Amino acid sequence: MSHDSHELITADVLIVGGGPAGSTLAWALRQAGIDVLVMDKAEFPRSKVCAGWVTPAVFRALDIDPGRYAEENVLQAIHGFRTALQGGQGVHSEFPGEPVSYGIRRIEFDNYLLQRSGARLLLGEPFKTMRRDSGCWMVNDRVRARLVVGAGGHFCPVARFIGAKSASETVVAAKEIEFELSPDQKAQCPVNGDVPELYFTPDCKGYGWVFRKGDYLNIGLGREDRHSLSRHVEQFLEELADAGRIPASLPAKLQGHAYLLYPHARQTLVDDGVMLIGDAAGLAYRQSGEGIRPAVESALLAAEVVTACQADYSVSQLQRYVARLRERFGEESTPPRLPEILPPRLKQLAAGWLMRNRYLSKNLLIRRWFLRMDETDLTTGRAWV
Numbered sequence: 522m523s524h525d526s527h528e529l530i531t532a533d534v535l536i537v538g539g540g541p542a543g544s545t546l547a548w549a550l551r552q553a554g555i556d557v558l559v560m561d562k563a564e565f566p567r568s569k570v571c572a573g574w575v576t577p578a579v580f581r582a583l584d585i586d587p588g589r590y591a592e593e594n595v596l597q598a599i600h601g602f603r604t605a606l607q608g609g610q611g612v613h614s615e616f617p618g619e620p621v622s623y624g625i626r627r628i629e630f631d632n633y634l635l636q637r638s639g640a641r642l643l644l645g646e647p648f649k650t651m652r653r654d655s656g657c658w659m660v661n662d663r664v665r666a667r668l669v670v671g672a673g674g675h676f677c678p679v680a681r682f683i684g685a686k687s688a689s690e691t692v693v694a695a696k697e698i699e700f701e702l703s704p705d706q707k708a709q710c711p712v713n714g715d716v717p718e719l720y721f722t723p724d725c726k727g728y729g730w731v732f733r734k735g736d737y738l739n740i741g742l743g744r745e746d747r748h749s750l751s752r753h754v755e756q757f758l759e760e761l762a763d764a765g766r767i768p769a770s771l772p773a774k775l776q777g778h779a780y781l782l783y784p785h786a787r788q789t790l791v792d793d794g795v796m797l798i799g800d801a802a803g804l805a806y807r808q809s810g811e812g813i814r815p816a817v818e819s820a821l822l823a824a825e826v827v828t829a830c831q832a833d834y835s836v837s838q839l840q841r842y843v844a845r846l847r848e849r850f851g852e853e854s855t856p857p858r859l860p861e862i863l864p865p866r867l868k869q870l871a872a873g874w875l876m877r878n879r880y881l882s883k884n885l886l887i888r889r890w891f892l893r894m895d896e897t898d899l900t901t902g903r904a905w906v
Contacts, residue, residue, distance in 0.1 A: 537561075537679050544635040546670060547639070547640035553824070560648065561643075567631070569628060573624055573627050577623070581898060594629040595735050597625075598715055600617065601613060605720055607723060608723075624732060624733075648679065651679070667794060679801065693782060693810050694777065695810075696750060700737065714733040714735060726744050822845040829841070
């Protein structure tokens with residue numbers, strides 16, 4: 522939807538950011554009959570760096586039939602994982618039966634969610650200013666809303682505006698690339714689409730991946746130590762190319778992004794007429810770095826609270842959202858677990874043992890930490906597998 526640049530636009534709720542968190546909230550609020558406007562600096566479809574795997578729990582929460590989604594979009598079913606320490610022998614964890622995860626392309630997935638939200642859209646409009654005006658917010662001096670929701674990811678401008686910051690942030694920085702394989706590359710690529718490959722760094726500060734989604738290949742690496750990221754990425758790519766897992770030359774440079782891990786993030790999540798969801802709230806899972814499921818779930822929790830507020834978006838009313846997040850994800854500042862405080866040498870030895878043990882690799886590393894298969898669905902209250 523296009524708007525004249527001088528036109529005053531009004532909405533009950535303005536969502537800044539059209540990714541999975543923002544579009545999910547818009548969809549849920551529209552179902553409740555609330556007038557919603559989604560603003561994003563990008564035009565959609567837009568490219569988004571992301572490994573791009575989502576669990577069946579995400580599709581259930583969003584009420585999306587994977588089969589119907591796959592009719593017009595890439596949807597790579599996943600039935601196993603190959604895990605290893607960099608330079609070590611890999612272990613294959615197999616999950617027969619229904620897919621335990623799916624590979625999506627964010628350029629498709631995000632656009633699909635945004636278009637089906639039913640919300641009014643203001644695209645190609647960057648967030649610049651925000652001021653209070655007679656109990657409402659004026660954004661960019663042209664959008665008037667009672668509630669502004671920050672859904673703009675790690676660098677969300679709404680989060681910056683309300684001074685949301687962490688006392689001890691654990692920031693993961695990542696670089697990745699996704700590209701279409703040429704016919705020759707497809708014929709030679711040894712990576713199976715239903716078995717993504719995960720490679721953990723020797724110092725246990727991150728991991729890399731190789732993930733094939735049909736005709737597309739996604740390669741990346743993320744670390745908590747952002748200062749040496751480029752060096753680790755270069756080494757990772759060289760090892761993969763030497764092993765014949767990826768093409769010797771890539772069509773473009775890897776792109777970077779960053780996000781906070783929960784519960785290390787200790788953000789200001791609500792203020793009068795303002796709330797944060799998804800990566801803007803620092804909700805990525807600690808063990809895997811996955812952000813899509815917590816983004817979607819935070820949006821659904823926010824929708825429950827916003828609907829119950831009945832247009833009273835005071836900070837006291839919005840605090841119920843913070844309480845719901847803590848119920849779902851735990852307290853923000855929990856004590857470090859044993860693996861996090863082990864000396865580096867012991868941590869590396871423990872990681873090597875874990876990667877070589879087929880039972881633990883499958884049931885602890887993949888099933889519990891990565892897929893969170895023992896965690897109950899937000900919508901059904903039951904474990905999803």
